[in-house]
Amino acid sequence: METIIRTEKLAKIYNPDTSYEVKALWDVDIEIKKGHIAILSGPSGSGKTTLISLLGAIDRPTRGKAFLMGEELTAMSDVALSKVRRETIGFVFQSFNLIPRLSAIDNVAFPLIPMGVSVTERHRRGSELLKRFQMGERMRHNPEELSGGQQQRVAIARALINNPHIIIADEPTSNIDAEAVKYLIETIFALKKEGRTIIISTHDQSLFNLADVIFDVKDGRITGMREFKQ
């Protein structure tokens, strides 16, 4: 199966060459296949979020290389990285990162603004996605008027608005209740069926059953890899 993401000696060091230096990630070599669900597992502070940020092209490594569909992410300009994020990756953040002053539908649709998509089309696509995630009734509500699970569904809808190949979710179960977790698992499964690659960082074992591959992360290093046949 085709490799969609690959890293070589990827490292992220905060405050390098100072007394506050932190090696958040060190010599990470991983490969993720297209259409797989990959889980980065490990305790809090192990470096999962740092690794997932580097894979999602929202942060830059201190050294090492990351490749996305054969293209070296780490060598790309800011403009090229933005293009990758726009066209290839959908990110679901741990704290959802919705814009408080925008309604649910506007939060979902705003990534389409710089692409020159008309307001009508943006709203059509946004409402379609929100309805898919049973949020049709609450699309005019602002994030503060939504529960954690509902906010997460808005965040997932936003990640899908550009129809990306890769969905990345950082600790997706940490801010939602059990019912929402169940719904999330169904959603992830449905997205995998659509052929998307999904990368999840979590220490929640309820998601492990979904994984094609689990990378164990500890102290900024990959300490193990488990592959499963789904």
Place this chain on the structure above:
Amino acid sequence: MAISEGVKAESMASVMEGADIYLTLDQYGKNAPVPLKYLPDVKKINGVMRVVPRVLGRTYLGDSLAVVVGIPAGELPPSVECVEGKPFSSRGEAVIGVGLARHFNFSVGHAFMLGGVNGRMLKITGLFKADSSIWASDLIFIPFEDASAIFKTGDLATDFLIYVRPGYTSAVAETLKKIEGASFRIQSKELVKQYFNKGFTLKGGIFTALYTVAFALAIPALLVSSGFGLSERKREIGIFKATGWQTSEVLEMVVFENLIISLSAAPLALLISFLWLKGLNGLFIAQFFIAEIGLFPPFNVPARFLPIPAFLSFFFSLILTMVGSLYSSWRAAVIPPAEAMK
């Protein structure tokens, strides 16, 4: 600026209706009283239609400082229109502005003492309303002789107002220079207009300078507050970048937002200034443009709203919002989104 323009407009109207030449003696480059003995010589000059000697002074009327103008009977300026009663015709009579009359509850027929213990008892024959609201507030017209007695000017006048035939101003001025034994200071209507313009430009300039200082202080203040205290906005920009927005697109959005803010702020600023001037009659602010009027202006503060200050308010608000947000937004947009969202 609207007050400054309003006062300027009223002053200009007064100048335009005033004499063609203002004649005084020259004392080291300043105005000095002119002896009445020159009156016949001036009247004889070819082109002169009318000469009005005038005594100008200030004195207290009750608790108010009033400007007293002593002129011969029948020589009230055309801009001074009696709304009640009639102009004075003999000594011991006076015409006062409606603002002053309202302040003292005076009406036609009332008498008042002007000039302290050695002053004169004057009977009000008329109340006037002038084109200029400032004039109508504290001006008293009385006969020349009474003013001369109150201010003890003897055979001197503060100045002569000379009205000439159209096109004769230069010729009359030249002839005045040739009158023997006098060193006149001749100020034409055009020169007085220039003085006013300079005065108001200076006043407007001082206000603009103060505004510029405030503006200059506001820029670093905004930079400090928005550039270094950025948190929510920085996070928002991080989210935009994380979802695929380019730095240039983020900045484009910021510019558009600033434009909307400025377009809303400018009419709001104009509305506030309009309400301040028309509703509160320039409370507090008017004293910076009109001397000695205090916190509560006793008359309707003149104001004119011109397009340039309106445009400037839009322009300045645009510059301020741009400076306050563009740099900090750019800084937030060029760092990795993961860092901006922290």
